[in-house]
Amino acid sequence: MQQPKPNTNFKTDKSTIISLEKGKIPPQAIDLEVAILGAMMIDKNGLLEAIEILSENEDVFYKDSHKYIYKAILELFSEDVDVDILTVSQKLKSQSKLDLVGGDFYLIELTQHVSSSAHIETHCRIVMQKYVQRESIKVASKIIEEAYDETKDIFDLLEESQRSLDDTSEWLLRKKPEDLNTVYDKLIKNSENPIASIPSKFTKLNDRTNGYHPNDLVIIAARPGMGKTAFVLNEAKFQAEKGFPVGFLSLEMSDVELLGRIIANEFGIESSRIKQHQLTVSEKIVLKNEANKIKKLPLYIHDGSETTTTEAKTIIGKWVRQHGVRIVYIDYLQLMRASVNNKNGNREQEISYISRKLKAIAKEFEITVVALSQLSRAVETRGGMKRPVLSDLRESGAIEQDANVVQFLLRPEYYKISEWDDEARTPTAGQCEINTAKTREGRLGATYLDSSQLKYMRFTDLNDKQNDDWTDDFEPASTQEAFDEPQQPTQDNTGYDPDELPF
Missing domain, CATH: 3.40.50.300 (P-loop containing nucleotide triphosphate hydrolases)
Incomplete structure (x- = not known):
């Protein structure tokens, strides 16, 4: 088995560092990552289903070698090239990453762990869940780090934090394409329990x-x-x-100006007089x-x-x-x-x-x-x-x-x-x-x-x-x-x- 060569050009990004305090390791599911990649290389249906769920983000995989393999598979797929052990190996070799993933022996080993793409949807969703958990930890770590920075504008901090959380949550909100039968049933259900529109005054x-x-x-x-x-x-x-x-x-x-206009509408008082505090005694009583x-x-x-x-x-x-x-x-x-x-x-x-x-x-x-x-x-x-x-x-x-x-x-x-x-x-x-x-x-x-x-x-x-x-x-x-x-x-x-x- 070929041993992966060390990557000496790797730069550390503080925002990607995950604390191992109290002996905890980042959420991961290496065995399921192996099953997914193996199924993608032996079954086209598994390939299509995995890409549909995981999309084009290789960072869903925790292990670096798995990220490289998944990215190579995505590139082959976009180039309309059949995906199998040989084509993936050639793609990784052209990128000088075959040795980094463990060579041809590791690719063969991935396919030997599975016999079909059965349950690949479940496997992908668990791996995606682990990714969201890791991203949440990353966002939280970054928020904590920047919250200690006295030069950081508080409104910038809040907005960046909210945006990062929104980006992470988008993975949980992604919808799977529906077949016409499911959509038809949904339409019938909505017609039986319609959400009423909100009326106009006019x-x-x-x-x-x-x-x-x-x-x-x-x-x-x-x-x-x-x-x-x-x-x-x-x-x-x-x-x-x-x-x-x-x-x-x-x-x-x-809000006070808006309330003044609502009061003018309700009680028939000129809004200009409300704004200028020119109400009569009787109007104040009303x-x-x-x-x-x-x-x-x-x-x-x-x-x-x-x-x-x-x-x-x-x-x-x-x-x-x-x-x-x-x-x-x-x-x-x-x-x-x-x-x-x-x-x-x-x-x-x-x-x-x-x-x-x-x-x-x-x-x-x-x-x-x-x-x-x-x-x-x-x-x-x-x-x-x-x-x-x-x-x-x-x-x-x-x-x-x-x-x-x-x-x-x-x-x-x-x-x-x-x-x-x-x-x-x-x-x-x-x-x-x-x-x-x-x-x-x-x-x-x-x-x-x-x-x-x-x-x-x-x-x-x-x-x-x-x-x-x-x-x-x-x-x-x-x-x-x-x-x-x-x-x-x-x-x-x-x-x-x-x-x-x-x-």
Whole structure:
């Protein structure tokens, strides 16, 4: 039997050192590693099943020689070369690693330990479990080491720790492909015990979208002054009143400001006077006597500027576990950051990463994530009704791709446009258009709301204007007048400055 040659070029990484305190050795299953590699070299079915479970990470194996052999097998598989003792031997020899694994004799010995690939799935999952345990020990050791470092920023430490734990846990959450029979049974079971969607406050909008669905990422986008925050607060308050636990992650406003807007909506007090502490004596008495109307709502608010996706996941996970939150609103997406350390990265790539993470959070916790989004200034320079289109989503086309639903808010009177572009040329005063530009569940088209009470942070149903349905290939805005002289927003006829409206 050939003896492996010592590897003199090996560099020690502190993060990979595992303490053997109290005589403990790292979790491992060497005998099962042997069985897996042997089965992969004698049975193609075993090869396919092992790669499906273990993926392309040779570090799943504890023994270095087994890592080299598995990596060689993966390379042969990717090159469409048949895998057996001879091809694996040739691949290792070409990499100058055959002697390191113990030579041809050890490869033969691996295959002699098994006669088939029976039970290989069980063996792989045990080996994977041992790997996750080792990775957890590694992460914990690194956290302990860096926690003693006085120069380490505490927020960097927390974020890196959470990210490392998330990366490790992904191995436990990996799903095996299902056959159609299993998926069919799952569909029937879901139809018998459906997870109810969360209703919208607005009747016609609810009919169009069928409410808010679990696992969905919903994007609500508009230019400043359209009332995005007021709109989602109407939805959040209504859903909480119906008994659905709601989370609100605010990156722009404080929790006190948000509460002030909820109070304005409930009691019909101008939000500007609440913010400026100009309440009358009688209004203060009403707020004191009717406090339970607000306090009892299952609505949970977290305010924090520059919240990262990791922090958001931690907060949302806590809400889901402790309060059973079903839907989370995020105000707004462009204020979120991918990580603490990514301060000077490409912003478009960062927004793409954020939108993917928000979609992943919705799926992991089986909730609805509704994120507000800003639009580019192209809307302002456009002529006509200035309707937003999907290409106006600011800083990233990935938002459109990741979202299940995209809706745009438009209040034409903000731009001093007094008539809608319908045949009747109906007035726009006190009206808001919600354009559903993308949906996978409902119908595309426009829904109209009454926005005449925005100073009280209220949107209501508008019953005297019909909805507009679109076909899938209909573009809900014309850009032919994109180079027209832009119309400047001015004060509207209600006597208050639209720039003071919530985003």
